[in-house]
Amino acid sequence: MDFYKKLSNRGTVLVAPLMGLPGIQLTKTTIKENLENAEIQFQTIKKLKGKFNPDIVFPLMDLSVEAEALGLKIKKPDNESFTVEEHPIKNISDLKQLSIPDPKSTRLAVFLETVKKMSREFTDIPSVAYTIGPYSLAGLLSGTENTAMNTVMQPEFLHETLKFVTELINVYGKALIEAGAEGICILEPAGSLLSPQMFEEFSGNYIKQLKQSWKLPVFLHICGNTTNIIPKMLETACDGLSLDSAVDIINMKQNIPENILIFGNINPVATIAYGSREDVEREATALIEGMRHGKNYVLSSGCDIPADAKLDNIQAMFDIAEKYKMGE
Amino acid sequence: MEILKKISENLQTGNAPKVGELVNKALQQGVSPKDILEGGLIDGMNTIGVKFKNNEVYVPEVLIAARAMHAGMDVLKPILSDSGVEPLGKVIIGTVKGDLHDIGKNLVKMMMEGAGFEVIDLGVDVAADKFVEAVKESKTDILAMSALLTTTMPYMRTVIEAIEKAGLRGQVKIMVGGAPITDNFAKEINADGYAPDAASAAEKCKELLKVS
Numbered sequence: 001m002d003f004y005k006k007l008s009n010r011g012t013v014l015v016a017p018l019m020g021l022p023g024i025q026l027t028k029t030t031i032k033e034n035l036e037n038a039e040i041q042f043q044t045i046k047k048l049k050g051k052f053n054p055d056i057v058f059p060l061m062d063l064s065v066e067a068e069a070l071g072l073k074i075k076k077p078d079n080e081s082f083t084v085e086e087h088p089i090k091n092i093s094d095l096k097q098l099s100i101p102d103p104k105s106t107r108l109a110v111f112l113e114t115v116k117k118m119s120r121e122f123t124d125i126p127s128v129a130y131t132i133g134p135y136s137l138a139g140l141l142s143g144t145e146n147t148a149m150n151t152v153m154q155p156e157f158l159h160e161t162l163k164f165v166t167e168l169i170n171v172y173g174k175a176l177i178e179a180g181a182e183g184i185c186i187l188e189p190a191g192s193l194l195s196p197q198m199f200e201e202f203s204g205n206y207i208k209q210l211k212q213s214w215k216l217p218v219f220l221h222i223c224g225n226t227t228n229i230i231p232k233m234l235e236t237a238c239d240g241l242s243l244d245s246a247v248d249i250i251n252m253k254q255n256i257p258e259n260i261l262i263f264g265n266i267n268p269v270a271t272i273a274y275g276s277r278e279d280v281e282r283e284a285t286a287l288i289e290g291m292r293h294g295k296n297y298v299l300s301s302g303c304d305i306p307a308d309a310k311l312d313n314i315q316a317m318f319d320i321a322e323k324y325k326m327g328e
Numbered sequence: 329m330e331i332l333k334k335i336s337e338n339l340q341t342g343n344a345p346k347v348g349e350l351v352n353k354a355l356q357q358g359v360s361p362k363d364i365l366e367g368g369l370i371d372g373m374n375t376i377g378v379k380f381k382n383n384e385v386y387v388p389e390v391l392i393a394a395r396a397m398h399a400g401m402d403v404l405k406p407i408l409s410d411s412g413v414e415p416l417g418k419v420i421i422g423t424v425k426g427d428l429h430d431i432g433k434n435l436v437k438m439m440m441e442g443a444g445f446e447v448i449d450l451g452v453d454v455a456a457d458k459f460v461e462a463v464k465e466s467k468t469d470i471l472a473m474s475a476l477l478t479t480t481m482p483y484m485r486t487v488i489e490a491i492e493k494a495g496l497r498g499q500v501k502i503m504v505g506g507a508p509i510t511d512n513f514a515k516e517i518n519a520d521g522y523a524p525d526a527a528s529a530a531e532k533c534k535e536l537l538k539v540s
C-alpha cells in the first residue's frame with residue numbers, strides 16, 4: 001500500500017520521531033551489532049514499534065554506510081555511531097579510482113534487508129528508508145572543510161564528485177525501493193553550512209534529480225539551522241521537510257505549502273535525551289497547538305535521538321499526541 | 329591607507345595569493361607590520377566575522393577568508409616577532425577527546441589570531457593529559473576547548489579537573505564553546521568563559537585577560 005494511504009488511516013496528530021538508536025535499550029544490543037546485522041536491527045525497530053506505535057518507521061541512522069560502500073575506511077566502535085576515518089578524494093584522478101558497487105555486495109545490504117523485513121512485517125504504517133545526501137557524502141569523500149571551500153575554489157571538481165555520489169545514492173535508493181521502502185528520507189546534515197544559492201547549486205539540484213528518479217515520497221532532513229534555505233529545500237520538489245530544533249517551524253509553516261509534510265522538531269538532545277518528561281510535554285504541546293492548522297504536520301524530533309535517551313521522554317511525545325487525538 | 333584597505337578586501341573575498349603579495353608590497357612601502365596586521369588582516373577578519381554572524385556570508389566564505397588570512401600571516405609573522413610586536417596573549421585550543429569536529433574550532437582560532445593572540449592548535453580528539461602537557465610546556469594564558477557532540481561535552485569537565493590536579497588552574501583561564509555548549513554548562517564545569525560564536529570568542533579572550 002502506498003505511503004499516503006497508510007497515513008490516512010492514522011488520524012490527524014501524527015507522531016514519527018527519528019528514533020532508531022534508543023531501540024538498542026529494548027533489545028540489549030550494541031550499535032555495532034545493529035549496523036552490521038539486519039535481523040538484529042529489524043528486531044530493534046520491531047521492539048520500538050511495539051512499544052510506541054509510531055505512524056512511520058525508520059531504520060537506524062548511519063551516515064557512514066554509503067561512504068563505506070565506496071571503499072572509505074570506517075571506524076566502528078561498539079556503542080557509538082560509525083564514522084569515516086579518512087577523506088582521501090582530493091582531485092579528479094582520485095575520484096576516477098572509485099566505482100559504483102552493487103549495493104548488495106556491501107554493508108548497504110544490511111539496510112536493504114532491514115527495510116525488506118520492515119515493509120513485509122509492518123503492514124499498517126509506512127516504512128521509510130534513509131540515504132545520505134549528495135553534498136554530505138561529497139564531504140565525507142574529500143573532507144567537510146575542503147568540500148565547503150570547493151564550493152568557491154574548485155566548483156568543477158565538486159560537481160564531478162556530486163554527479164558521482166548522486167549516481168551511487170540513486171542506485172542505492174532504487175534498491176531500497178525494490179526492497180519495499182515506501183518513502184525515502186535524504187539526510188543532508190552538511191547542507192546547513194551553505195548559503196541558499198550554494199545549497200541550490202551543490203545540494204538541492206542533485207536532490208531534485210533523486211526525487212525525479214525515485215518516483216515515491218521523498219523527504220529531506222537537514223540538521224542545524226535551515227531557516228534561510230527552506231525555500232531552496234522546497235524547490236527540490238521533495239514531499240516533506242524534516243527541520244531541526246533550531247528552526248522556528250510554527251513561524252515558518254506559512255511559507256510551506258500544505259501538500260508538503262513538516263517533520264519536527266523537539267530538541268533531540270537537550271529535551272528528549274536529557275530533559276525531563278515535563279520538558280517534552282511542554283514542547284510537544286506547544287508544537288501541536290502551533291502547527292494545528294496544518295494537516296501536513298508530523299510531530300517528531302528535530303534530529304536523530306541519541307542511543308541513551310530516556311525512553312519515558314519518547315513516550316511523552318506519544319502521550320501528548322494521544323491526548324489530542326482523544327479530544328477530536 | 330589604500331593598500332591596507334586592499335588587503336582587507338582581498339582577505340574578505342578569500343584571495344590568498346593576492347593577500348600575501350599585498351602584505352609584501354605594504355612592507356616594501358614601509359608600512360609598519362603592526363598597521364598591516366591591524367588595518368589590513370584584522371580589519372578584514374572582523375568584517376567577515378560580523379557578516380558571518382549576520383548570515384551575510386556562510387561557512388565556505390569564512391573558511392576561504394581564513395586561508396587568505398593565513399597567507400598574510402605567513403609573511404607577517406617572522407617580521408612581527410622581529411619588530412617586537414607582542415601578541416595579546418597565548419591561547420591553546422583543541423577539540424576534546426572523542427570529537428572530530430573542527431570547522432568551528434578552526435574559525436575560532438582564526439578570529440583569535442585575527443584579534444592578535446598567538447594560538448597553538450592541538451587539533452581534534454585531544455585527551456586531557458595532552459592539554460595539561462601543552463599548558464605546562466609554555467606560559468599559556470588561555471586554554472580553549474571546543475565540543476560539538478553532547479557525548480563529548482562532559483569531557484571538558486575532565487580536562488578542567490586534570491588541570492586542577494596538575495596545579496595549573498590558577499595560572500590559566502579556561503574557555504569553552506561549540507554548538508551544544510551553553511553559558512550555564514560552562515559555569516557548571518567551572519570554566520572561566522563561554523562564547524557562542526567565533527567573533528565573540530575572540531572578544532571573550534580579551535575580556536578574560538583584560539586587554540584590548
Ligand code: B1M
Nearest residue numbers: 224427428429430431432472474478504505506507525526
Ligand atoms: C573555546 O571557545 C569556543 C567558543 C566558540 C566556539 C568554540 C569554542 N567552538 C565552536 N564555537 C562556536 O564558534 C563557531 C563559529 O561561530 C561555531 O562552531 P560550530 O562548530 O558550531 O559551527 C561550525 C562553524 C559549522 N558547523 C559544523 O562544522 C558542524 C556541521 C555538522 C553538519 C557536522 C559535520 C560537518 C560533521 N560531522 Co557531525 N556534524 C554535525 C553538524 C550538523 C549541523 N548542521 O550543525 C553534528 C554536530 N554532528 C553530529 C553527529 C552525531 C556526528 N557527527 C559526526 C561526524 C561529522 C563529520 C566528520 C562528517 C563532519 C565534521 C567535519 C569536521 N572536520 O569538522 C560523527 C561523530 C564524529 C566524532 N567522533 O566527532 C557523528 C556521531 C555521526 C553523525 N551522526 O553524523 C550531530 C551532533 C548531535 C549531538 N548534539 O550530539 C550533529 C548536530 C549532526 C546531527 N544531528 O547528526 C560555534 O559553535
